[in-house]
Amino acid sequence: MSGNTKAEPKWVAGCMSGTSLDGVDVALVLTDGAQIFEFGDSFFRPYSEAEQALLRSQLGSWDASDAAVDLIHTAHADALSKLQGTEIIGFHGQTFAHDPKGRGTYQAGDGAVLAAKTGKSVVWDFRSEDVQMGGQGAPLAPFYHHACARYIGATEPLIFLNLGGVGNLTWVDPNIEDPAQEGALLAFDTGPANAPINDLMQARLGKSFDKNGDLAARGTVDATLLEAFANHPYFAVVPPKSLDRNNFHDVLTQVENLQDADAAATLTAMAAVSVAMGVAQCPTAPARVLVSGGGRKNAVMMAMLATHLNCPVEPIEAVGLDGDMLEAQAFAYLAMRVKRGLPTSCPSTTGVSAPIGGGRMSAPE
Numbered sequence: 329m330s331g332n333t334k335a336e337p338k339w340v341a342g343c344m345s346g347t348s349l350d351g352v353d354v355a356l357v358l359t360d361g362a363q364i365f366e367f368g369d370s371f372f373r374p375y376s377e378a379e380q381a382l383l384r385s386q387l388g389s390w391d392a393s394d395a396a397v398d399l400i401h402t403a404h405a406d407a408l409s410k411l412q413g414t415e416i417i418g419f420h421g422q423t424f425a426h427d428p429k430g431r432g433t434y435q436a437g438d439g440a441v442l443a444a445k446t447g448k449s450v451v452w453d454f455r456s457e458d459v460q461m462g463g464q465g466a467p468l469a470p471f472y473h474h475a476c477a478r479y480i481g482a483t484e485p486l487i488f489l490n491l492g493g494v495g496n497l498t499w500v501d502p503n504i505e506d507p508a509q510e511g512a513l514l515a516f517d518t519g520p521a522n523a524p525i526n527d528l529m530q531a532r533l534g535k536s537f538d539k540n541g542d543l544a545a546r547g548t549v550d551a552t553l554l555e556a557f558a559n560h561p562y563f564a565v566v567p568p569k570s571l572d573r574n575n576f577h578d579v580l581t582q583v584e585n586l587q588d589a590d591a592a593a594t595l596t597a598m599a600a601v602s603v604a605m606g607v608a609q610c611p612t613a614p615a616r617v618l619v620s621g622g623g624r625k626n627a628v629m630m631a632m633l634a635t636h637l638n639c640p641v642e643p644i645e646a647v648g649l650d651g652d653m654l655e656a657q658a659f660a661y662l663a664m665r666v667k668r669g670l671p672t673s674c675p676s677t678t679g680v681s682a683p684i685g686g687g688r689m690s691a692p693e
Contacts, residue, residue, distance in 0.1 A: 335360040335668050339368060341414040341448075342660030343404050345422045347493035348522060348622065349383045350536070351375045353656035354407040356414060361664035364479045370653045373407035389424045392436040396422075400437045405445040417442065418663030419452040420655075426466065428570060432456065433465040440690040451663035453688045458673045463680030464570035466496075470515035470677040471665065472658035473498040474507035480647045484615035487607065488644070489633075490655070491623020493523035494571050495603055498677075499610040508671045508683035514610055515677040516567035519560075519602025520576040522622050525595045527580055532588050541628030544596040547589030553582050557598045563605045568679040599623065600632035607637055618644040620651035662687070 337360045344353045352375075356368030375383065379399055386392045392400075400422050408417060419442050421435030439452030455465035473488040482502040489497045495518035504512035522537065529535040529543070538544055557579065562569070579598060583591035607614065616639055623629050624643040633641045644651040662672050666687035674683040 340660040342418040342656040344656040352407045355653040355656040357660040371410040418659035428464045443690040443692040457686040463678035466570040469658040470498040471507045472661045477502035487614040491521040491621040495521035517571040518606035541626040544592040544628040547593030549597040604636035620654040
């Protein structure tokens with residue numbers, strides 16, 4: 329590994345505000361940037377309906393409004409104020425646009441502003457350098473997943489599956505010590521996960537998500553639409569590969585003539601099928617799949633995944649990890665890696681040309 333060989337573990341606060349726009353997660357991790365030693369407190373600061381509407385209005389934008397950026401800074405500072413004892417903050421910002429082969433990637437939020445608000449050093453802008461070096465800039469949690477696999481004592485290859493707005497998986501060989509080493513990791517976005525379901529629920533029923541998959545459970549999957557979806561060219565692309573939240577936005581148009589329950593069931597099946605096709609692209613079959621993100625609370629989605637995959641599919645809580653805070657924790661871990669000059673992505677996670685460490689540091693003064 330590059331960077332300092334030894335480092336004192338520090339309590340780092342990681343922040344995440346994902347594409348589901350539900351709020352800000354903050355979580356403390358005691359880490360030296362290589363190993364996880366302990367997990368600390370966490371806190372969720374929800375966005376109000378008005379705040380969600382403001383942020384949603386900026387999706388796809390490459391220059392967010394002052395009001396949206398101010399909200400991002402205020403909400404993060406508010407959430408961070410609930411955690412004590414941190415020395416460093418990992419600040420992801422809010423992704424509004426992601427076009428790695430075109431305009432790049434855009435996470436709204438300025439680490440220098442957050443450093444001034446909190447009085448702590450802030451590591452931010454994690455993705456830009458990866459994109460500049462030919463990478464997809466996403467996903468960035470894989471190096472953290474590797475640390476988690478070693479933390480839980482895994483001995484066989486396994487998959488960490490995050491079902492947020494978009495699905496992404498990390499295949500990990502925990503027997504390889506350095507996550508940047510060839511063969512340790514493969515990571516990529518699998519396809520749409522909760523975003524189309526949430527958008528459907530909002531548009532048709534004024535609800536933000538399909539709680540527990542209750543609506544999908546009452547519906548029937550449209551096999552013709554599912555088959556057409558499975559033939560989308562994205563699924564044939566060799567990983568690593570990544571998606572923007574709206575790359576599969578047309579699936580909503582495809583289900584517009586279906587009854588509510590059938591539409592929900594079909595969109596849920598699309599998420600599960602895209603994961604199954606992703607798992608088939610991994611180097612070896614996983615011993616188990618550990619699921620984080622909102623999708624793990626959708627009983628229909630979990631049952632569909634279990635049907636498609638030939639191994640146990642479990643919520644990540646099964647191994648004592650927190651599926652709601654995993655991404656926030658990841659940015660705590662990555663912040664410490666940036667501080668130490670260690671890589672945060674590599675060819676098998678983002679397609680970047682060589683292992684690189686992204687991120688900028690802003691001191692509070």
